[in-house]
Amino acid sequence: MHFARFPRVHFAHLPTPFEPLDRLSKHLANEAGGGPRLWIKRDDCTGLATGGNKTRKLEFLMGDALAQGADTIITQGATQSNHARQTAAAAAKLGLACHILLQDRTGFTSRDYTRNGNVILDQLCGAEIHRHGAAADMNVEMEALAKTLRAQGKRPYVIPGGGSNAVGALGYAEVAMELVGQANAKDVKIDHVYLATGSAGTQAGFVVGMAALNSGIPTMGISVKQERTKQEEDVFALAQKTEAHMGLKGVIKREHVVADSGYVGPGYGQSTPGMVEAVRLLASLEGILLDPVYSGKAMAGLIDHVRQGRFARESDVVFIHTGGSVGIFAYLDTFESNA
């Protein structure tokens, strides 16, 4: 867990705050006649063009890109990709050219969804946007673009979707260390950590870090796109690669990887009543902005688990806020129509 061994560029605002969610805890406890204390790790505050979890991964990915002499970054994501936006911002800060391949994964055609939110920020950060349909193989498209750019004398560096490989996941192994240190300093004995899981790098890195620390703290990944077993297998496979990259062996066990796919709803990026409620509750009780695709669904899962009585009254449960609030502006109809 000595991260200075790896190439890195520091641009995230770290450590991110670790704070109690007093009013949300009270609201949920009042419903049930008691409940856990809820805490939040503010990884929405990492600082890069409105922040988010990808900024931590990008510190190591951009470090690797610079170490390899890259002058151009290529990455891909859904139309409202937070990863694409943070990559565009990091590339801007480092003076690198940036190509963003955006795929239509929802079929939404509103101007808010296709142009506002993350998309306008990609553009403001100077990225060149390439649009692709749902059927495209985005890894093939990125390689084709890299080949074209190489033929023009450029030195492209390709970052996978979500920045989710063993290099990017280092950023979340480090969060384990940061969070446990903050909890120790406040005498908070963490009983469970909740986070959103999509392309798997966040949960993979985090559980490797937690296992390496021998923290004994379980992690729950709330899936935003696919069924539980598939998501757990993806996270575990990447966690094994991540521990190998960190020089560890046999630290991560299959049982450390737990996901719940009960809050995806109709599919990736599709709204659910629980997500809308979670976004509203956090905004109105805590002044914290979640997002419709990831943190809103993850918080919907946590809220539902609290209501199911899964946690003892005096337990402490931490939610990692992975960012994405600019996505709210892409979902104006979703939030307005429920007003």
Ligand SMILES: *Cc1c(COP(=O)(O)O)cnc(C)c1O
């Ligand atoms: C990408 C993202 C996630 C999920 O992280 P993965 O590493 O892709 O699993 C969660 N929340 C937000 C806001 C994201 O942008």
